[in-house]
Amino acid sequence: MLxxxxxxxxxxxxxxxxxxxLLARSPLDLLESNCAFAARFEEHVLRHPETGLxxxxxxxxxxxxxxxxxxxxxxxxxxxxxxxxxxxxVGISYVLxxxxxxxxxxxxxxxxxxxxxLYPTLEASLLDPIRQYLAAAADARTARxxxxxxxxxxxxxxxxxxxxxxxxx
Amino acid sequence: MAQDLLQVSDGFANPVIESQRTFRAVLEALAHPGKxxxxxxxxxxxxxxxxxxxxILLTLLDSDCSLWIDPAILTxxxxxxxxxxxxxxxxxxxxxxxxxxxxxxSVLPAFSTFCCGTDRYPDSSATLLINVPVLADGPLVGEExxxxxxxxxxxxxxxTVYLPGxxxxxxxxxxxxxxxxxxxxxxxxxxxxxxxxxxxxxxxTTRVDIARGR
Numbered sequence: 001m002l003x004x005x006x007x008x009x010x011x012x013x014x015x016x017x018x019x020x021x022l023l024a025r026s027p028l029d030l031l032e033s034n035c036a037f038a039a040r041f042e043e044h045v046l047r048h049p050e051t052g053l054x055x056x057x058x059x060x061x062x063x064x065x066x067x068x069x070x071x072x073x074x075x076x077x078x079x080x081x082x083x084x085x086x087x088x089x090v091g092i093s094y095v096l097x098x099x100x101x102x103x104x105x106x107x108x109x110x111x112x113x114x115x116x117x118l119y120p121t122l123e124a125s126l127l128d129p130i131r132q133y134l135a136a137a138a139d140a141r142t143a144r145x146x147x148x149x150x151x152x153x154x155x156x157x158x159x160x161x162x163x164x165x166x167x168x169x
Numbered sequence: 170m171a172q173d174l175l176q177v178s179d180g181f182a183n184p185v186i187e188s189q190r191t192f193r194a195v196l197e198a199l200a201h202p203g204k205x206x207x208x209x210x211x212x213x214x215x216x217x218x219x220x221x222x223x224x225i226l227l228t229l230l231d232s233d234c235s236l237w238i239d240p241a242i243l244t245x246x247x248x249x250x251x252x253x254x255x256x257x258x259x260x261x262x263x264x265x266x267x268x269x270x271x272x273x274x275s276v277l278p279a280f281s282t283f284c285c286g287t288d289r290y291p292d293s294s295a296t297l298l299i300n301v302p303v304l305a306d307g308p309l310v311g312e313e314x315x316x317x318x319x320x321x322x323x324x325x326x327x328x329t330v331y332l333p334g335x336x337x338x339x340x341x342x343x344x345x346x347x348x349x350x351x352x353x354x355x356x357x358x359x360x361x362x363x364x365x366x367x368x369x370x371x372x373x374t375t376r377v378d379i380a381r382g383r
Contacts, residue, residue: 045179046174046177046179046253047253047254048184080177088175092174
């Protein structure tokens with residue numbers, strides 16, 4: 001059972017937590033187009049993709065008491081990559097939804113990103129496009145919400161000070 | 170979960186098929202005490218451990234289970250492997266464990282140190298996996314072999330399992346422990362003996378005696 005963490009993950013662009021989060025939200029085709037890099041490694045699947053439920057917790061207003069928001073479907077996977085020159089890395093993934101393929105590819109990409117000489121290539125061909133995709137998706141959502149925005153305004157009181165009228169009555 | 174995943178070797182290559190196959194073999198062994206059952210397709214276990222015992226534990230354990238491992242084989246790699254693949258709890262004392270893995274008959278603790286269940290819940294007792302060098306259904310040619318003569322449910326008249334390479338004193342001690350185990354029936358522990366390829370089931374209903382063969 002995973003424990004929820006209240007502490008924010010380190011927000012540096014290159015931290016592993018950061019790229020794992022990006023991979024988990026990546027569209028499948030971006031992962032597919034980058035998995036060819038894994039061909040030079042021998043792959044061991046430590047944990048085959050498996051789907052389960054995780055409890056999501058929330059805090060009202062971000063600071064209230066913790067409560068259980070609901071369960072989400074999560075697929076997880078772990079792979080170990082070994083190269084002939086004894087380079088090895090273990091990649092893990094926890095991905096929303098039931099796509100076993102996506103969980104597998106996300107774990108593969110996590111492992112490859114930990115290999116120093118592959119990182120710059122993948123940063124350019126995978127992480128940047130994911131960031132752009134997520135930014136575009138967020139912009140589209142904001143724009144859609146903005147189009148329904150209604151500006152309310154309050155008509156200012158035209159009467160004088162409260163109780164001014166009728167004082168002499 | 171602060172552990173180095175680089176140290177964790179693979180589990181089952183095909184978890185569904187292989188864990189079901191192992192489960193079937195375990196059932197077979199328990200239903201026919203003393204029958205030597207061969208286990209195929211064992212996982213890549215941590216070095217220095219018995220692959221059949223590891224694959225039985227991999228099949229049976231989940232996050233609700235507790236496991237005690239003999240300190241002789243409890244390395245960080247073994248601990249990491251079980252924690253990663255089964256998410257079970259590894260307990261420091263044998264008394265708190267539902268499953269126990271013992272690397273040799275010579276280091277077998279008394280059965281009373283394990284959970285033997287209660288009259289109300291005899292099913293809450295521990296299951297022991299004991300590694301032995303060889304399990305044979307007949308004495309080796311030209312050698313005097315000592316073994317276990319088994320009687321009880323699932324055994325037609327009697328069946329004998331020989332344990333070449335195990336010191337007589339340890340076999341005698343095991344038989345004495347089993348006799349004590351039989352006295353507290355329906356409580357008591359269940360035992361599997363494992364070699365790197367085969368297993369034998371010795372449920373608590375089986376009566377065990379010393380057999381000598383030539």
